[in-house]
Amino acid sequence: MTIDLDELMKVRAHFDAEVREGAQADAPQGHVERAGGVVRHVAPALGWNGVLWSDLDEGTADAEIAAQVAFFAGRGCPEFEWKLYDYDRPADLGDRLRAAGFVPEPPETLMVGLVSELAKLPVEPPEGITLRVVTDEAGVDLMMRVHAGAFGRERPRLREQLLGKLREEPETIAAVLAMAGDTPVSAARMEMRPGLAFAGLWGGGTIPEWRGRGIYRLLVAHRARLAAELGIAYLQVDASDDSRPILERLGFGVLGVTVPYMWTAAAS
Template sequence: MDHDELLARYDRQMRRQAPADGPGARVERVGDVVRHIAAPGDGEGDGWNGIIWSDLDDSTADAAIAEQLRYFDSLECGFEWKVYGHDRPGDLANRLLAAGFEADDEETLLVADTHALAADTGAPAGLVLREVNDAAGVDLAVRVQEQVFGRDASGLRGHLLAQLATPRPTTVAVLAMAGGEPVASSRVDLPVGRDFAGLYGGGTLAEWRGRGVYRAMVHFRARIAAARGHRFLQVDALPTSRPTLQRLGFTALSTTTPYVHRLGASAQHSG
């Protein structure tokens, strides 16, 4: 499958026909915009609210941006507009900035063949990788995330617990254990009926970095995704992880940049 065909498949399955990311969340298509709304009860910073896909042009972009600002303001929550390098119009990013959004770090959309990555079963000596399948495991995975990234991960805890309560979780957390203690955690999203599984949240304690833990977690999650029938893995990679992933066989499809609109920013911007 060539680059353009694979990108078109990604846009169709993961953006235009995007699934909700968990119980209670929903996806809505309004005109030429597809948006994701977090489950009721998720606080600011917990569930994800944002624009997944848009098909705009010079004549429709500003009105669509204003409409989404009004909508999310009515929900009293901030949201994110994910802008991909191939999105239209070409100045969409500048229009979002003019409307009060703030740009986060650019990431590279990388993809790889799931089964090729699943074939590697190696792991660093003394390391055991396992799926999280109970509340105790969720607590360990969240603890690692908070230690590595230095921020509260209670929203992630709620999401993972809600997933465990479903018959077929679409998010699976993974733990790397050494001597009975967690040293890394990550997760894999497994949307039903999609070719693409997503890798997210890889975090490793400082003393275990540079020892192949991240690579081992990629291969382990690839095996989970392959068992669920996903053909491809996708990652939104920062520059720090992109070289490692490309050495493992990932290739670039596009770029993606989150443009964040914070709660209350509309009033500040208009003032």
């Protein structure tokens, strides 16, 4: 069952309040703070740094952008992200970020699904596929093999972030592999915080030769069942163009479009 438009707007407001403005740290040594007109995530070493939410207008945006650049540059961060949503204000915030030296990455569609409905999806693996829950370094390394094959790039920072979560906050992550014998062919994870209504689906990727067999759908269904057991109401995805049509068929609705704007010290 797809969420209707009126309900989607209520869900979006809930998402903004809980996941963005009311964000919690997503790394063991990270923290979230409100500074001026933004909420930002600050983390050491290989952790994720960035702006999650903003309350700006034409008169305050440029100064706030400059303040965040000065803050993260002053911490010695090699890069940080301003996570922009297409309904953020002012309407030309993306243009202002580009003028300040940020570079946009490909847009993604912000989608949400009802766990109560998604948990009903069948979870029978395609022929030749078994699921493996990731709990240790060996499992994370297999996930990184899948990511390299599915997305065409290595992710050393992500590897360290996942290992940190599994060691120090295992209750905030559920990671899974689809295996063809001893070969990992797809991987995905769910990140959540106890007591919150939303959990995020991340990293869903399948190596090219195994696509089109229902594995992505299987991993969504598997995580939805886990979310239902934990009392989570909604699953949220920043969907690529490849993932969006699959998720729409599964009943996910669109809340908006998000674009990661990246600032790097080397380019400044």
